[in-house]
Amino acid sequence: MAEIEGAPTRRGPTLRDVARRAQVSVATASRALTSDYPVAEPTRAKVLQAVEELQYVVTSRTPKRSAPATSIAMIVSDVVSPLRSLVATGVAEAAGDYGRLSAVYITGGDLRREEEVFARLEEQDDVEAVILVGGVELTDDYEQRMEKHARALHARGSQLVLCGRPPLAPGVPALVVEYDNRGGAYAVTSHLLSMGHRRILTLTGPERSTTTIGRVEGYRTAHQDFGTAIDPALVIANTADRSGGYQGCLRALAEGLRFTAIFAHNDVMASGALAALREKGLSVPDDISLVGYDNIPVAQELSPPLTTVYMPHEEMGKAAVRLAVERPAPGSGRERQLLGTHIVIRTSVRPLTGGSQA
Amino acid sequence: MAEIEGAPTRRGPTLRDVARRAQVSVATASRALTSDYPVAEPTRAKVLQAVEELQYVVTSRTPKRSAPATSIAMIVSDVVSPLRSLVATGVAEAAGDYGRLSAVYITGGDLRREEEVFARLEEQDDVEAVILVGGVELTDDYEQRMEKHARALHARGSQLVLCGRPPLAPGVPALVVEYDNRGGAYAVTSHLLSMGHRRILTLTGPERSTTTIGRVEGYRTAHQDFGTAIDPALVIANTADRSGGYQGCLRALAEGLRFTAIFAHNDVMASGALAALREKGLSVPDDISLVGYDNIPVAQELSPPLTTVYMPHEEMGKAAVRLAVERPAPGSGRERQLLGTHIVIRTSVRPLTGGSQA
Structure with missing residues (x-):
């Protein structure tokens, strides 16, 4: 599903790459390449070697005080x-x-x-x-x-x-x-549908946000393509933060909605939903499957680690x-x-x- | 341990507080208070009520183009x-x-x-x-x-x-x-010592960073006050990120160091240490106790939720x-x-x- 137009290409190595290769901090690499700052000779040699190996172009970026840079x-x-x-x-x-x-x-x-x-x-x-x-x-x-x-x-x-x-x-x-947004939501919803889930609760951010609109559209299109009707009660909007995911999930449980999976519109909302499920004695994925969106660092720290959409x-x-x-x-x-x-x-x-x- | 000098005092409610009370987004609260932007009347009424209840001072911050603000x-x-x-x-x-x-x-x-x-x-x-x-x-x-x-x-x-x-x-x-830094590290190390731990691995950031120096000092002072000697091998420096915590913990395990608890110098390092322990089949807190530092959001998402230092x-x-x-x-x-x-x-x-x- 990933249509990529004009995807960014690498523009050569950065100072960060040099630092990584020389196994020093970016600040140290910077010092080693700037004659103004002292640095131990073996360290400087490592950095210069990395510069050569990576063909990093050292540019002097000292600003000209008379003509400020853009x-x-x-x-x-x-x-x-x-x-x-x-x-x-x-x-x-x-x-x-x-x-x-x-x-x-x-x-x-x-x-x-x-x-x-x-x-x-x-x-x-x-x-x-x-x-x-x-x-x-x-x-x-x-x-x-x-x-x-x-x-x-x-x-x-x-x-x-x-x-x-x-x-x-x-x-x-x-x-x-x-x-x-549409493509990512389509992909992750299709994943749930292809695993046999048919009643998928979706916890969205504010209804009129362009992000929500795109992700709900992907969720709907995936259901259409699988020939599955959506129960409108399963689309719950809230704030796009942890508390929004937590409250939305609690509300769905309190209302007695039937669902076997949750698509939270971002990973932070997913972490809130996970906390709500746990409070109610429900386990992921044994009782309820859960997916998020964004692939932020917390996604891999959750128990279980979260299936999500890379952005x-x-x-x-x-x-x-x-x-x-x-x-x-x-x-x-x-x-x-x-x-x-x-x-x-x-x-x-x-x-x-x-x-x-x- | 918390010495607080000149701790900040609240300077009255903010727009955020108003938005929270009125149960609208900050952007909506902002629109409701600015005649330039249309907003539904019931919403505006809710916001104005929150303004009154909180005694929020609405200031016009339209910048003067002739004399730019600082x-x-x-x-x-x-x-x-x-x-x-x-x-x-x-x-x-x-x-x-x-x-x-x-x-x-x-x-x-x-x-x-x-x-x-x-x-x-x-x-x-x-x-x-x-x-x-x-x-x-x-x-x-x-x-x-x-x-x-x-x-x-x-x-x-x-x-x-x-x-x-x-x-x-x-x-x-x-x-x-x-x-x-010293006080926080002293408090959390004392907590581990008072729970009976005597061999506490500490995973620090770069050795010469002022943050590391302060936190190691707190760790040492707590040991002194409990009359416990520190095995220098238990102090392992690395990068102050997840990978630093992960690698440092793996190294300690590979070297066969004995320890019953880990003090990671920040919560992200703690999440890396937790991943390393899990990989080696060790469970927290049953096999090894773990504390972090910072109380960032991820601390409450870890399994088990992490004891840490609020900053x-x-x-x-x-x-x-x-x-x-x-x-x-x-x-x-x-x-x-x-x-x-x-x-x-x-x-x-x-x-x-x-x-x-x-």
Whole structure:
């Protein structure tokens, strides 16, 4: 299912690769390559050897004080969510590799703060791009605000890059990097269906979020393709955090809904659902199968380790920067990229044998 | 053990509190309080009621384009580590509450990038403070660089704030917010000792990091106070990530070290140690007791849930901003704050009865 258009390619080794090969920290590798900082000779030799083996290009990035380098800004609701922090990591790494400074602005989901950040960035001359990260509720107000900012940035020679949300109206000057919400949800739901599950509870984030809409669509399409009707009661929306997964699952159990598997719309919600099941004496996967989405680190720490959907978060941040720097021509078809996903199979799903569907 | 000096006090309810009480998202609460954005009337009524009940002060933060507001910068190696992302969250929230913009600069641990960020920030007139977050290796080079930046920022009316690392030499104009590494490690090691454990493996991060030094000191002092000698082989340094905990634990087992408990220097290392123990067929806490440090979300997801040390990460970010905004006078004794910690007891430690110490 993984359609990948314009998937990012490696742009040569990074300082991180050099550090890994030389078995030193990135800070030490950095010191060894910068004559200003002292480092032990054997260490320097190891780093230089790694540089040679990897054909790493050492560039001097000392900023010229007279002509400040361009910078790339990222606006995000939070960096506590592992996926958004990984996107931020990708943005910072790629920006560094292109010799750009990058800064992350955290809004806490407060629209006024987001507007303040835009106002500030739209005043600056050195901002090459503003990357906006994460799913969003598509409202008229949102579309109008984004169109205004896209045009304001464009007028100053800068650009708006939407990352993990859909394109704006045709003709609005914005770049887009999306992940395939529909495809990932389709794949993981099909996995459950092919294991014999027919009543799959899905715990979603806010109903009007673009992320939820895409993932519910994938869930529905998979059911259609398997010729299975969906009981609308099995789609429960809540906040997209641990507590949302926990409460949603408790509610489903309290209402006496019948289901043999749960598709939580992200891994953190899945961890909440797991806690709720455990509280009620239900075991995963023996009583209920469980899958998540995102493949964040916690997915492998759960007991049992969670089957989930891999998302290329760091690649997404890098793709956003690459788009911003390379500035594809309007109409080139490269202003929009869709990154693929795939499922990661662990041990949280049990195959159902016919008839035992609770 | 928790010495708390100048612990942060709440500065009144935030928009987040209002949103929670009104049971809406922060974005919706924000829209409801800003006449520019439409919101359904019942929703607006709920939000306004929450505002009244909480006595939330609605401030208009529309930036004045003619006189840009001051901003607060945070420099950090990464935001993937849950603790650094929580500090960033605290910085962003407190900065917003004070009407400041904040930006996070991610260096990837690359000193050249850190220097570039400083160079850029030291050129700007609107940067009220630069907050540097996270433990560090104390070298002459580090001290010199920091002194240079502290003086350069001070000369422009800005300030350097060190967060989670020790003060610089006396007379260098820098503010400091520290957490009590020694106290936290002392408390959690004492907990293990008081449960009868006498051979406690400790898995540390890089040996020269200020975080490691403080936590090893707490570990040693606790042993001294219990009159227990430490086998130096039981102190194993590695990278401060999951793989460091995993490898360190495997090494200890391969070397045939005897121990009944493990103190991992952070929760992510503890999750790696848990995976290593499980691979070798050892169960926590039946065979080996395990404690971590930080109380990040993953700690409660592990099986068994992890006993660990609570760290006030978000409060630390807020304290750094408050210091920066309030600018305590040199010599007032408020230029340095130490935030306390406490242990969180879950089920990963088993009391040893006399004689059964492996």
